[in-house]
Amino acid sequence: GDSVTQMEGPVTLSEEAFLTINCTYTATGYPSLFWYVQYPGEGLQLLLKATKADDKGSNKGFEATYRKETTSFHLEKGSVQVSDSAVYFCALTKYNNNDMRFGAGTRLTVKP
Amino acid sequence: NAGVTQTPKFQVLKTGQSMTLQCAQDMNHEYMSWYRQDPGMGLRLIHYSVGAGITDQGEVPNGYNVSRSTTEDFPLRLLSAAPSQTSVYFCASRSPGLPTQYFGPGTRLLVL
Numbered sequence: 001g002d003s004v005t006q007m008e009g010p011v012t013l014s015e016e017a018f019l020t021i022n023c024t025y026t027a028t029g030y031p032s033l034f035w036y037v038q039y040p041g042e043g044l045q046l047l048l049k050a051t052k053a054d055d056k057g058s059n060k061g062f063e064a065t066y067r068k069e070t071t072s073f074h075l076e077k078g079s080v081q082v083s084d085s086a087v088y089f090c091a092l093t094k095y096n097n098n099d100m101r102f103g104a105g106t107r108l109t110v111k112p
Numbered sequence: 113n114a115g116v117t118q119t120p121k122f123q124v125l126k127t128g129q130s131m132t133l134q135c136a137q138d139m140n141h142e143y144m145s146w147y148r149q150d151p152g153m154g155l156r157l158i159h160y161s162v163g164a165g166i167t168d169q170g171e172v173p174n175g176y177n178v179s180r181s182t183t184e185d186f187p188l189r190l191l192s193a194a195p196s197q198t199s200v201y202f203c204a205s206r207s208p209g210l211p212t213q214y215f216g217p218g219t220r221l222l223v224l
Binding site: 004032034036042043044045046049051089091093094098099100101102103104105 | 162204
């Protein structure tokens with residue numbers, strides 16, 4: 001079945017460092033890909049998405065590009081802030097499929 | 113709009129007790145889902161509904177019941193709680209034909 005594998009955490013960075021969180025997927029057809037963020041004590045919030053190959057999703061300085069040739073959707077940010085500390089989930093779903101598949105999550109801690 | 117709301121935020125149960133987790137959304141979304149979040153496993157789909165009166169099982173349905181009498185509400189019932197059901201539960205909703213799911217803030221359940 002469809003699945004998502006993302007970089008094991010936790011990840012600890014200093015403020016203004018470059019962030020990469022790797023995400024790869026296995027799926028038939030053409031899934032839509034997502035990054036969700038979960039701040040402490042809160043639910044999941046959509047960070048960005050891409051619905052077809054070569055699309056780039058971006059939001060709040062974060063970016064991810066849908067790479068079908070490498071089945072990847074890596075999350076990047078050029079300069080992280082303390083406020084970016086959270087758990088990040090990579091996920092996929094397919095058109096009219098209600099089952100969204102999630103990676104295990106990567107906890108990011110940014111230190112001042 | 114309040115989006116997706118869940119009650120309670122936290123609950124402690126004894127083994128064998130029953131309870132209902134409430135979920136409501138005010139976005140007129142046809143599709144609603146329940147997920148559980150366990151450490152190191154991301155989110156897994158329990159049950160979902162594509163409209164009032166229609167429900168179906170997800171990846172981990174055992175021990176849970178659902179019903180959907182209105183578009184707005186999608187309660188999750190635990191008939192006889194077990195320690196293995198200790199988890200954080202998230203409700204989500206989306207519009208048909210659009211891939212993005214919107215999540216509630218979650219219910220943390222502890223079964224002793």
